[in-house]
Amino acid sequence: MLDCVEIQPPSAPDAAVIWLHGLGADGNDFRPIVSELGLAADHGVRFVFPNAPVRAVTVNNGMRMPAWYDIKGSAIADKQDRDGIEASAGQIGELIARERANGIDAARIVLAGFSQGGAVALHTGLRHRERLAGIMALSTYLPLADRLPMESTDANLDTSIFMAHGTDDPVVPISLGTTSRDMLASAGYHVDWHEYPMQHQVCMPEIGDIARWLATRFAH
Numbered sequence: 001m002l003d004c005v006e007i008q009p010p011s012a013p014d015a016a017v018i019w020l021h022g023l024g025a026d027g028n029d030f031r032p033i034v035s036e037l038g039l040a041a042d043h044g045v046r047f048v049f050p051n052a053p054v055r056a057v058t059v060n061n062g063m064r065m066p067a068w069y070d071i072k073g074s075a076i077a078d079k080q081d082r083d084g085i086e087a088s089a090g091q092i093g094e095l096i097a098r099e100r101a102n103g104i105d106a107a108r109i110v111l112a113g114f115s116q117g118g119a120v121a122l123h124t125g126l127r128h129r130e131r132l133a134g135i136m137a138l139s140t141y142l143p144l145a146d147r148l149p150m151e152s153t154d155a156n157l158d159t160s161i162f163m164a165h166g167t168d169d170p171v172v173p174i175s176l177g178t179t180s181r182d183m184l185a186s187a188g189y190h191v192d193w194h195e196y197p198m199q200h201q202v203c204m205p206e207i208g209d210i211a212r213w214l215a216t217r218f219a220h
Contacts, residue, residue: 052066126156166195
């Protein structure tokens with residue numbers, strides 16, 4: 001089981017967000033955003049921020065760092081690390097199972113992630129066999145897209161997918177994001193797309209949009 005940073009809700013947990021960080025970061029990276037989401041004072045949303053395994057990353061000269069999978073070149077969508085992506089997806093599946101064992105319904109679980117983490121959230125969520133509350137993919141792309149028709153499940157075909165991207169992103173070009181959006185839309189998925197005048201980061205208007213989207217996902 002992955003080591004995680006967790007924020008427990010003020011009330012008994014009845015929902016969960018599993019939020020994956022980007023390359024080289026850790027589970028604390030998005031923790032400060034929780035207080036910006038405007039959740040109700042008595043909300044029951046548990047936030048789980050897993051720490052990625054430490055591995056060598058080819059594009060960074062083999063330096064070892066927290067990473068959900070290897071990136072083998074500057075064109076991040078080429079020569080994709082299928083084994084690494086699938087291994088991380090399995091670990092996120094274990095976290096979903098843990099939340100289910102703790103009494104959280106799958107339809108009250110959101111998978112979220114930024115950059116690499118967003119790619120793994122998309123990969124995992126679209127293949128999960130129970131319907132999730134939603135999938136949030138920030139500044140990212142759909143990995144192993146050619147395998148999706150063979151591996152996707154119907155359970156999350158109509159689950160809302162929140163995708164957001166910076167128009168000036170130098171790390172994950174917005175073209176990768178829009179291509180992924182269009183591929184998902186053509187496959188019948190509902191993509192709630194947002195773009196902002198920013199680089200590879202998260203901005204306050206985006207946090208506001210995330211807050212509204214999460215409120216809808218967890219509305220009783």
